[in-house]
Amino acid sequence: MLSLKHSIRIALGSIGSAKMRSALTTLGIIIGIAAVIANVSLGASFSQYFTEEIGSVGNNFIIIQSKTSNLLHDNELELVKSTPGITGVSPVSQQVAEVKYLSTTRQISVQGVNEDYEEVANIRMESGSFLTDKDKYVAVLGHDVAYEKFGRTISEKNTVQMTFVKANGETVTQNFKVKGIIASPETSFVQSGIESDVRIFIPISTMNEIMGEDYYWGFFAAAENMESISDVTDEVDSRLARNLGVPARDIDNEDAKPYSLLNQEEILEQVDQMSAALSSLLTAVALISLIVGSIGIMNIMLVTVTERTSEIGIMKSLGYKNKEVLTMFIVESMVVGLIGGIFGTALGVLGAYAVVSAMGMPHVFPLNMIFIGVFVSIIVGLVAGVYPANKAAKMNPVDALRHE
Amino acid sequence: MVGKDLDRSVAEGNDIVIDICDLRKSYRLGDIEVPILHGIDLCVKKGEFVAIMGPSGSGKSTLMNMIGCLDRPTSGKVVLMGKDTLAISDNELAELRGFEIGFVFQSFNLIPRLSAYENVLLPTYSNSRKGHNSPQRAKDLLKLVGLDDRMDHRPTELSGGQRQRVAIARSLINEPSLILADEPTGNLDSKTSEEILGIFSELHRNGCTIVMITHDPEMEKYVDRVVHIKDGYIKNN
Numbered sequence: 243m244l245s246l247k248h249s250i251r252i253a254l255g256s257i258g259s260a261k262m263r264s265a266l267t268t269l270g271i272i273i274g275i276a277a278v279i280a281n282v283s284l285g286a287s288f289s290q291y292f293t294e295e296i297g298s299v300g301n302n303f304i305i306i307q308s309k310t311s312n313l314l315h316d317n318e319l320e321l322v323k324s325t326p327g328i329t330g331v332s333p334v335s336q337q338v339a340e341v342k343y344l345s346t347t348r349q350i351s352v353q354g355v356n357e358d359y360e361e362v363a364n365i366r367m368e369s370g371s372f373l374t375d376k377d378k379y380v381a382v383l384g385h386d387v388a389y390e391k392f393g394r395t396i397s398e399k400n401t402v403q404m405t406f407v408k409a410n411g412e413t414v415t416q417n418f419k420v421k422g423i424i425a426s427p428e429t430s431f432v433q434s435g436i437e438s439d440v441r442i443f444i445p446i447s448t449m450n451e452i453m454g455e456d457y458y459w460g461f462f463a464a465a466e467n468m469e470s471i472s473d474v475t476d477e478v479d480s481r482l483a484r485n486l487g488v489p490a491r492d493i494d495n496e497d498a499k500p501y502s503l504l505n506q507e508e509i510l511e512q513v514d515q516m517s518a519a520l521s522s523l524l525t526a527v528a529l530i531s532l533i534v535g536s537i538g539i540m541n542i543m544l545v546t547v548t549e550r551t552s553e554i555g556i557m558k559s560l561g562y563k564n565k566e567v568l569t570m571f572i573v574e575s576m577v578v579g580l581i582g583g584i585f586g587t588a589l590g591v592l593g594a595y596a597v598v599s600a601m602g603m604p605h606v607f608p609l610n611m612i613f614i615g616v617f618v619s620i621i622v623g624l625v626a627g628v629y630p631a632n633k634a635a636k637m638n639p640v641d642a643l644r645h646e
Numbered sequence: 647m648v649g650k651d652l653d654r655s656v657a658e659g660n661d662i663v664i665d666i667c668d669l670r671k672s673y674r675l676g677d678i679e680v681p682i683l684h685g686i687d688l689c690v691k692k693g694e695f696v697a698i699m700g701p702s703g704s705g706k707s708t709l710m711n712m713i714g715c716l717d718r719p720t721s722g723k724v725v726l727m728g729k730d731t732l733a734i735s736d737n738e739l740a741e742l743r744g745f746e747i748g749f750v751f752q753s754f755n756l757i758p759r760l761s762a763y764e765n766v767l768l769p770t771y772s773n774s775r776k777g778h779n780s781p782q783r784a785k786d787l788l789k790l791v792g793l794d795d796r797m798d799h800r801p802t803e804l805s806g807g808q809r810q811r812v813a814i815a816r817s818l819i820n821e822p823s824l825i826l827a828d829e830p831t832g833n834l835d836s837k838t839s840e841e842i843l844g845i846f847s848e849l850h851r852n853g854c855t856i857v858m859i860t861h862d863p864e865m866e867k868y869v870d871r872v873v874h875i876k877d878g879y880i881k882n883n
Contacts, residue, residue, distance in 0.1 A: 248771040255759045556755045559716060560769040560816075561744015563737050639716045643755070 244566040246573070253574035256546065257581075264578065267542040271582025271619055272589060274532030279590025279615050281528050283607050284597060285521025291603040292513040296506060300363045300464060302471050304328075304478060304505045307460040313486070313500055314458045321481050327466050327474035332359035333446050333458035340405040341442065346392045352381075352404065352442045354449030355462070362464040370398040370422025377445050381418040384441040385426035391440060396420060404442075406452050414452050418444060468507065475505045532618070535582070536626040543575050543630035554634050555642030564635040571631030572624060579623020580616065587615035662725075663824050663855045664690040664713060669722035671708055682708045684878040685722070690824075690857060695850040697858045697865050700875035707828065709875065710859050714826050715743045727823050744773030748817025752829035754809040756801040762788060762812045763797040769819050780819065787815035791845060807838035814845055825849065827858040843868050 257264045306322065308314045314333070323331045335354040340347055359365065360372040372382055381402060388396045396402065398420055405415045424443075450456060465474040482501060483493050492498035547554070554567055562570075591607065598605055666688040672681040682705045690696050700706045711717040712724050715731055718739075724731045727746050731739060749755075756765045763784055770780040788797050791811035801809050810830060817825055827846070831839035847868055850856055858865065866872055874881040 244772050252771075259759050552755070553757060556757065557768075557772075558740065559714065559743060559749050559755070560772065561740050561742075561820075562772045563740040565737075566772055640711050643716070643751075 244562070244569055249570050249573040250577060252570055253577045256550075256574055257577060260546075263542060264581075267538055267578055268582040268585065270535030270538035271532070271579055271622060272535075272586040274528065274535040274622075275583050275586025275615050275619050276590035276593060277528035277531055278525055278618075279587055279611050280594045280597070281521055281524040282611055283591065283594035285517055285524070286606040286608055287594070287598045287603045288521075289514060289517045290606045292517065293510060294604065296509055296513065298364055300462065300506070301361070302465040302468055302506055303362060304463045304465060304471065304475050304503065305460060306463065306478065306482070306501055306503055308458070308501045310500050311459075312457045314461065315456060318482060318485060319458070319461065321485055322461055322463055322478055325474065325478050325481060327470050327477070329464050329466055330358040330362045331461050331463035332356045332362055333460070334359075334462050335446060335449055335453075335455075335459040337406055337449065337453065339442075341387075342403040342405070343392045343396055343400070344394075346394075348391050350387060350391065350440060350442055352406075352444060352449070354446035355443055356446050359443070359462060362462050366425045368423045368425040370420070372422055373443060373445050375445070375447075377421065378448055379416060379418050380421040380444070382422045382424060382443040383420055384424050386440045387442055388420075388423045396423075398422060402442075404444075406449075408453055409455075416452060465505070471505050471507050475503055479503050532622060536579075536622040539575055539578055539623060539626035540630060542578075543571065543627055544633070546574070547571060547630045547634045550634075551637065551642050551645040554637050555639050555645065558637070558639035559643060567637075568631045568635035571634050572627040575627025575631065576620050576623040579619045579621075579626070582623075583616040583619025586619065587612055590615065661692050662689060663692055663694075663727060664688060664857070665723070665725040666712075667723040667725075669709075669712060669719050669724060671705075671712065671717075671720050682878055683712075683719075686875075686878075686880055688873060688880065690855065692823075692855055693850075693853050694871065695846070695856045695858070695869045697860055697869040697872045698875060699860055699863070699865070699872050701861060704875045705878040706859050706861075706875050710826060710828050710857075713824075713857060714747055714749060715739045741773060744769055745775065745820050746823045748820070748822040748825045750810070750813050750817050750825065750827040750830045752832040754801070754806075754813045754833075756809055756812055756816075758801050761798045761800055762793060762804065762808075762815075765801070765812055766816045766819055769816065773820060775820055778820075784815070784819060787818050788812070790818075791815045805838075806834050807841060810834065810838075810842050811845070814842070814849075818849075823855060825854055825856040827856065829860055830858065831860075831862070 306314070319331065319333055322328060332355045337352050337354075338349055339352045341350045341352075355363075355373065357372065357374045365372055367382075368385065370382070373380065381404075383396060383402075400420050401417050402420065403415060403417050405413055407413050446458065463478070465471040480493060482488075483490075483499065486500060488499050496502060557567060557570075591612070594607070595605065666686055669683055669686040669688075670681065671683040672679050674680070686709060698706050698709060708717075712719055712731070713726070715726065718732055726742060729738075729742060731742070734742070743749075757768065760768065766784040766787060767780060770778070770784075774780050785794070785797065788794055791814055793808060793811050793815070796804060796808060801812070804812065814830075825846075830846070831842055834842060843865070846856055846858070858869065872882075
């Protein structure tokens with residue numbers, strides 16, 4: 243009986259005798275497998291990247307945003323703060339101010355927060371320290387504000403001038419002493435689309451005094467841990483709803499409530515869903531190229547079978563059984579698939595590595611993809627080889643021998 | 647040493663290698679049945695060297711295909727080594743070819759990608775006799791046909807005569823009961839032909855059964871018996 247070892251030797255001989263053709267055939271599989279591997283691996287990296295990004299925004303955070311002005315006040319703040327499972331909460335308001343340092347002026351987003359914000363938002367300081375509730379006219383600068391925005395370095399204890407525009411059009415100008423610089427990357431893409439490193443923090447009490455307001459645009463709170471975050475969010479929701487007079491039947495109706503709630507878990511879920519949808523779409527496209535590749539193998543195997551008709555006749559005259567001829571050609575097709583799979587997997591891994599490196603994302607490679615990639619390519623070769631090999635096996639030895 | 651192995655079949659006591667009885671073969675060309683062989687009777691005994699001679703179109707190639715188990719008769723009996731080729735399965739037929747028949751073709755029919763040595767060894771990947779050290783045997787047979795210094799050459803690097811020697815070595819690898827040669831010297835010049843026929847004579851002297859298809863009357867002096875075939879009939883027997 244024809245052994246696998248001898249089948250592979252015969253197959254390698256045949257593949258090697260038409261190198262250019264074999265290379266082009268294999269290319270179809272290489273591209274298909276590489277595309278699948280790269281997509282799946284990139285998907286995993288993206289997902290990991292977003293999870294880390296969201297994690298750096300804060301620890302188990304819950305965001306409460308008001309949809310109207312003059313909704314959230316100090317008693318709502320107390321309500322959230324006293325909810326069991328909440329470890330800290332900072333009110334958040336945001337104004338775009340004209341910021342002047344020496345002779346340079348820039349428009350920068352200024353956020354009013356309290357001292358809890360440092361822990362809730364996972365702030366790491368590069369120099370100086372974060373705001374405390376005793377501070378008045380002091381500011382903490384984002385990394386890019388301190389080093390890039392003004393074309394020169396702003397250091398601790400320097401003074402910047404900020405001009406705010408009140409609701410009635412009046413402007414208020416005030417000097418702020420720089421208390422600290424936040425380390426980069428200080429990320430937060432959850433916060434209303436402002437570039438993460440381009441922010442200035444000032445005490446919320448100071449901001450409200452300047453603006454002449456007594457309400458907050460939102461709260462940034464932290465739960466004890468990820469396990470309880472969902473329950474804690476629900477509890478905050480029901481407390482606020484009761485306090486703000488939202489009817490009990492509207493508690494699950496986001497449109498009827500004057501505020502919205504979002505927590506880290508929900509954002510992670512959304513991101514996961516998004517990246518899963520994206521990567522399955524890309525993988526589907528890649529699979530199509532794999533199918534095209536397998537048709538390429540089938541095509542070339544049919545040509546090979548026709549070309550080697552007299553050889554099939556010789557093999558049969560030497561005593562090879564139909565099944566052995568079948569095995570011979572299927573093995574050849576599988577070897578073509580395997581070679582494509584090995585190179586394709588390597589190319590896919592390297593490609594994903596290059597893209598991930600260029601984008602500065604974490605390297606996550608699902609190791610089992612290597613096995614799946616190689617395995618799938620062998621199966622593709624097998625499927626593509628069945629029809630041509632069967633054609634070869636069924637040949638009548640006399641006709642095959644006579645073939646020129 | 648190899649020549650001694652070939653005496654094995656005589657020792658087994660079955661004296662008749664080929665027994666053909668009223669063999670008919672016809673092919674279908676569209677709706678028309680074209681008869682090629684009209685009732686052939688032929689018997690070849692162990693150790694005989696028989697030539698089947700006839701002009702082209704006489705049906706001698708068809709007869710060879712029947713003897714070589716490459717095709718089956720339409721009716722009649724072809725019994726090889728006691729096995730009726732009409733009664734056995736395709737797989738058994740392939741095994742019969744692999745073990746009992748050694749083919750030598752006019753166009754050599756070597757695999758161009760493989761070396762001389764690998765070509766000789768090729769049949770054993772499918773069928774090999776128990777107790778045979780096939781790689782050693784392949785080397786011995788190449789030595790026997792005078793190609794011990796050409797083992798690693800591919801067919802394209804060999805002359806016609808050398809290619810046919812490789813083919814003869816290949817036909818002997820599984821110690822067949824019968825060497826079936828189809829115009830083995832048809833593509834060779836007369837000097838090389840004589841060398842090849844010399845090898846066949848040597849094999850015959852060592853007890854090998856050989857059936858040779860040819861249209862060359864010169865062959866008569868090498869063989870025990872000539873069977874003339876014309877228009878699908880045997881003219882003498």
